[in-house]
Amino acid sequence: MDNASFIIQQLINAIFLGSIFSLIALGYTMVYGIIELINFAHGELFTAGAFIGIIVLGALQNIGFVETHFVLTLILVFGMAMAYVAVLGVAIEQVAYKPLRKASRLAAILSALGMSIFLSNGMMLSQGVSDRAYPAILGMEGFSIIDARITYGQVFIIVLSLVLMVALNMFVNWTKLGKAMRATAQNQTMARMLGIDIDRTIRVTFMIGPALGAAAGVMVGLYYGSVRFDMGFIYMIKAFAAAILGGIGSIPGAVLGGMIIGGVEVLWSAFLPSEWKDVTTFVVLILVLYFRPSGILGEHVSESRV
């Protein structure tokens, strides 16, 4: 493959991977922005989305729906996965995070961790220990740009990610509830003094953030062909690195961070031994947290909790 094609191919892969990381990172950043808590359970929410996707898809396949109504199938699969995880997200918030809003940081982190363990084991017990195969409905057809190859499946995923991110941006900047979310994230007490019901705002955040993660989960399942109860862990780390890199709490930052991490991973895989790939992610994460915890687009992160 000549140089131009190679570059284009890497670019395609990077944007593809970056889109997925961005969607997951958005979930982290929105939750952290509003309640300053790292939702350790987010990786499990991503996995849950993948599982619901496969369940819905399987059910639809049983009744022969997929071939006849392909577009509707995709809508149902994504829609139901996102809806389910939105409910799950709120449930977790109500049970494990809301009661600890005034408690110490340690308690909140441990509760989140506990929920993460609970969910991943719950999925293991209910869905089995081994991989579950995703029906390959996206297919392998695609087209070529010079010698670089892009499948229709990749195009779909990239476009859907873009649509979701634009929708989120519109919601957060143009709707009353979206602005209330931003206000709550910036100054919770002042938001309350203006009459904003922060419990509701936080609930909505826990619906949207996880839903985006769920969409990413379905995408990963559709593209890579399988889902496992513990696949959330490594995606969680990478998405978290992306969110931090871009500036935790910043929505454009999450997207930027996701693209950068996607790019780094693609470039690494192209040139360097792949078994050390994950170590690199961790190292990048630690370096970012050490040298610039506020990230690229983030605000200055204060040392203490005000």
Add this chain to the structure above:
Amino acid sequence: MAKSDFKKFIIYALFLGLLILPMVGFPGRSFETARAFTIWGGIVGILVLWLLNKTVRRSGMYQRTSAHLAPFRNTVLRKISKFPTKYYILALLIAVTAYPLLANNYMIDVGITCLIYIVLGLGLNIVVGLAGLLDLGYIAFYAVGAYSYSLLNLHFGISFWLSLPIGMLIGAIFGCIIGYPTLRMRGDYLAIVTMGFGEIIRLVLNNWDELTQGPNGLLGMAKPAIIYPGFTEGGLSWVVYSLKSLHALYYLMFIIAVLTVIGVRRLDNSRIGRAWVAIREDEVAAELSGVPTVWLKLLAYAMGAAFASVVGAFFAAKLSYTNPNFFIFMESCIVLCIVVLGGVGSIPGIILAGIILIAVPEVFRELQNYRMLAFGLAMAAMMVLRPEGLIPASRRKREFHETDQFAPEDLKDGG
């Protein structure tokens, strides 16, 4: 029954059904009605119990019975608290010492595992409980200890006892390396970074084949051996008694555990321990008062790592085998669970939690699969309901509730 409680019950039951039925009902392509509804039914059953509990509480029956029993309960409590702690400890020591004589090999092995996790919990307690640094990668030090002994023994023939101090030193160094970047970090970031380090070490052990044999692990380390002078045909010479039997290993681990408990207690009551409390409560104030926070935090990591290294070496020696998969993130979580559930900073609590979390699933084999599920739920539930843990350390109880607007005593006056 209060209408609002009943409404809540219905809502919870429906939402839980919505969440549980799809996941549980579709392990394959078709809906397994029986399995799904049984599990949901079980959850609803628990909710019914919750509803009953709330109803009974509202009717005041608990308060009335409590009032009746109060004098009796108070006398019992007074009698118990008068009983010197020494007798409890003595009874415990006798029980633990006598245990291997009464149990079969399998149970002794479970006992050893319990002790290992208890020591790990106590070590992590130094970092999390005493110094207040959330470490999610603690198991890495355990791994360092295990691999240190393995490599020293396999490549240089160094005995178990000699490699212990070397292992502790290596562990302490790793502790400082991991601790250093986290010195200025807040709770959440600290957790992530330590988790990251834990995973990095595991991945390095898994991928650096030349040094560690990668995923195959290291095999063939010698068991710990005691050398003592004795009489043989040639006269006075050294007798090597290799600790191969489970009984011997059990007692060795027991001694390590006892030393750890003594060590941690000493630390807790020392100047260092009090300085750690100061850092935990208000780091800025501590620094302004002249407490050397940097050095103390590193010390906490180093000491916690040292304890883990010792157990790690023991673990490798006992099995004569070690493997990176023994040191996955979930193990760090288990140790953290033990510390949290037992009560952060509480030595008796951690011992109790270790026994419960490790021994109970072994005794009730069918529950094995649900072990981590229960751990996770228990951890979240504990934080919400009883963050001090099962047996709270007396300092900690006040700490966890200090953000409550009212001190408990005030509520008695009617606010």
Add this chain to the structure above:
Amino acid sequence: MAVKALILELEDVHTYYGNIHALKGVSCSIPSGDIACLIGANGAGKTTTLLTIFGVQRARRGKIKFKGRPIHHLRPEQVAAQGISQTPEGRQIFPRMTTLENLEMGAYLRRDKAAVADDMEWVFGLFPVLKDRTHQLGGTLSGGEQQMLAIGRAMMSRPELLLLDEPSLGLAPKLVERIFETILEINKKGVTIFLVEQNAHMALSISNTGYVMETGQIVLTDSAASLLKNEKVKKAYLGE
């Protein structure tokens, strides 16, 4: 003389920060339409008083009534819904939202879009410089502009009672004058003002009633005019 209805009453309010007894039995009553001010040194408890009224801090003992109805047990968002607004200490502008968005947040509880647009025009009329900064991020505004925005935002909910916490803090004298003129204008519209200030002179000069607070207690209550002539007040707070 007709007795005006009391819009705000505090009866023996005690507030604690943990174990620190910050407000030790604060009582006051403000007639509707008046301007009342609370003066005192730093740390006397003035801000705590305003926060307690708004429910951000809970009163452990005592009652707070708004238009005769008890509000001391209400959460801040509920207090806002009663018709009370506050420009808190430090202005608390949403830094990454524009001037326009900050004002929109002020009108969060309202549903009458047309009237909200009118009120926004009124605010821009009151503070023309804000109009130039409509789409600028709140965090980039100067101190004076932020104070104007805070007042404007507070007015967007059409409150009956406006609480102001140290509006003159850190502002140049000319700006301070302008702010106090604005406060008078707002009061003429029928909004009752409860003003907490370190700048005692300015505060008393526009108020009907004054309260002097020291270490969590109100030590002096009188008409503002009398307080201006009071020897103790003059020595302690008016620098004379």
